[in-house]
Every structure is written in structure tokens, then in C-alpha cells.
Amino acid sequence: MRRTTPSMPARLSASAFALFAQQGIDGVNLDQIAAHAGVTKGSLYWHFRSKHDLVKAACAHYYRTYQRRINEEITHLTDPAERLEHTLEVAVRTCLLDEANRVFTMEIFTLSVHDAEIRRGWQQFYDSVRAFYIGLVKAATLAGALRVGDPEQAVNLMLAAMEGIKLRALFEPDICSPAEEARVREGLRDILGLPPHHPAPLRARRPSRKSAIPIPAGMA
Amino acid sequence: MRRTTPSMPARLSASAFALFAQQGIDGVNLDQIAAHAGVTKGSLYWHFRSKHDLVKAACAHYYRTYQRRINEEITHLTDPAERLEHTLEVAVRTCLLDEANRVFTMEIFTLSVHDAEIRRGWQQFYDSVRAFYIGLVKAATLAGALRVGDPEQAVNLMLAAMEGIKLRALFEPDICSPAEEARVREGLRDILGLPPHHPAPLRARRPSRKSAIPIPAGMA
DNA sequence: CCCTCTCCATACTCGCCAGTATTTTCCGCC
């Protein structure tokens, strides 16, 4: 499938992403990143002007990977509801359950506090994600597959919940374990107004009062 | 009210917190922190063994400040519902609307990813906060002031929403502007099952479908 | 009046790492 071997800038971006996500941006130096990509720092500086440049490239790598994956996964689907459902499923798997992605976003968030350029980049990405979801929800609504008061509001709530879960996963890794995938996904589906995917959930839960972010009870 | 001038370790902790929250942990060096407290690095190292120690002290400063403020604010209240309501109000003002606190927690979260000790400290603090809220909710429920299915679940959802809002505030500062204080607070009250504080909200909103984290609509 | 202990200041070391300068290699091409 892959036509050519990835270009050196692409490899370096990927290495930067991988190491940043593993040891933190400040915990990695340029020699390590270059080594990870199989070259040395001299070559790295041929392609990038500074570490800051590399951080931006790592972000771009993340954006590209995310968008490409979603596209690949739903491009063959035509039913609006299925498209929405599958997108959510992929997002949960890649954004929440993948620890590298969680850590990387965390790093970028903190960096964003003090770096307007990085912040604007992420903001743009985030806006595109939101717009994408809103489009999916509206399409699904038109097709009569779900009923939701305000699509924008619902999507915003769902995305905020995702961020909240991400954060909590830091302190309670079980929340985002593969074993919990179903519960997380169902919680988010619920927020978007989608019916439960498994008609009979694995674990009986009391008829929940309102939209509930699935957080394991046993943690105190 | 203040009996004695604060001890030097306390002043250093406070300075560390202030500067960390302003410029980030990696963006501040020990000379700056010492200078902010009116001493020099030599003295700093008399009280703390390392920068890591100082970070822990800054966290402890945050914990203390938070808990003391809440206590002071509700100690004179006896009605369970009022205690819960006032706690929420203070939390919104100090955790969400105060940018320094937002930035500091962000920094600590990222640090927590790679530092088990800091992580455990925060986890403990977080547990105590959750337990505190659950106690308040249960008391208010017993007093018949509110009806909520599962207090633990509601509190968890509310706290997760808080974190989500904090994160989004990074990219949309308006969310946590003083002007939005009321909306944020009402949204969280709603999650906890508390009735709206102002019977007639300033701005008419459609009868919300389910518990809605108040996120301004105009952002796309 | 000296001794010591606490607390704080000055001055220094030393390693790390982003960034730069200089070479070397590899290729396409005339």
C-alpha cells in the first residue's frame, strides 16, 4: 500500500511525536529524536530550524494521523448514522484508549498556555473536529436516525466529556483501559443522543438519571 | 487576623506557586523564585533540597489554600443545601475563574504523567475533594433539598465537567470569564441536581434536553 | 566574650543541550 519510504521530515516528525508522547517535550533532546529516526542532529537541522519547529511538526503529524484514520474508517460508509457511530468508535479507540495520544495532547495543552502559535494550531484542529462532528450529527438527524435538541451543544458536551475523561485517566488509568472501551463509548453515544449499541449492556446499570459519563464507581 | 509574618518556607512555596502558575515550571528558575520571595538561592536551598521539592511544596500550598478557603466560606453555614451551594460557588470562582489556578493545575497534570510522586499527591487531594462533595450531596439529599440518583456518580460527572471546562478555557478564555460565572455555575448545579439559583436566568435558554455543560454557542 | 547554630548571601562548578560550523558522503549529470 505504501508507495515510497516516508520522507525524512515525515520520519523525524513521527519520531518527535513518539518520543514527546513517551518522555515529554522537555524530557527529550534533539539527539534522541534524530537517533530515533536513524540520523543525527546535523541532519535534523537540515530539515527543521529549531526544536519549536519540530514540536509544530509533531502536532501536524498528530492532526494528519487523526484525520486520515477517521477518513479511512468511514469513507466506505454511506449511512449517516453509521458514519457517526463509527467515527465515535474510532475516536474513542485512538484518542482515549491510546496512551501516547493522551500524553501528547496533555503536553501540547500545557505548552499552549505559553505559546500562542501552538495554541492557535490546536484551536484550528479542534474547530475542524467539532465542525466535522456537527456535520455528522446533523446528517444523522436529517436521516431520522437520532433526535437531539441542539447538535452543536451536544457535540460540545461530548467533546468536553472526552477531555474530562482524558484527564481523569491520568489518575485512574482503568477508565481508559480496553476493558472499559465499551462503557466509555456508550457514555459518549448517550450524550450525542445515540441509542445504546449493545441492546443489553454487559453490566446492569440502574436507569441513569441523565447523560452519564461512565466513570468507574470503585475508586474512593 | 494574621498572627505572625509567614515563615520563609511558606513564602517560598507561595512564590513558587505564583511563578509556576505564571510562566510554567520549566519557564522559571530557582533564582527567580528566591528573588520573588525576597531572598537568594542560597537561602532557598536551606529550606528545600531541590526544585522537585519546591514543586511538591507549591502543590501543598495549592491544596492548603483551596481547602482553607472552602472551609472558611462554609464553616458558618449549617443548612446542608446552602453548604453545598456555597461550596460550588467558591469552587467555580477559585478553580475555574482564576487563571493562575487553571494554569498551575495544567502544569501539574503534565508533570504527573512522568512523576509518580506528584501524581499520587494530586490523586490524594482529588480523592479528598470528591469525598467532601459526596458528603455534602448526601447531607443535602437527606435533608430533602435535592434528589439525585447516585450521589457518587453525580459528583464524578460534575468534577469531570469542571476539568473539561478548564481545558476548553485554554482555547476559549471567554468560557471562564467572570461574565460567564453564572452560566458555568448553573451548569454545574444542574449536574448535581440543584435547582437554578436565579429563578429567571439572565438569558433565556431553551429547555435543555439533559444536563448541559454551559459552553457558549458562538465559537465556530 | 567566644562559641555555635540557624539562616541567608556570594561566588562558583559542571553538565546538559539547543544551536552552529565544518566536513564528508552520496548522486545526478554534463
Next chain:
DNA sequence: GGCGGAAAATACTGGCGAGTATGGAGAGGG
């Protein structure tokens, strides 16, 4: 084959900042 340029390696610089060594000042106290 030798020329030129892209891409990579090697070797170096320079600054920053955590941590240390040391040197007082002041307070008690014997």
C-alpha cells in the same frame, strides 16, 4: 571523471541553570 548540490555526519560553542561550597551576620547562651 570531475563538478555541484543535497543530505547527512562530526565536532564544537555558548549559555543557562540546578546544585554546591563557602563565607558571613545575627541571635542566643554559657
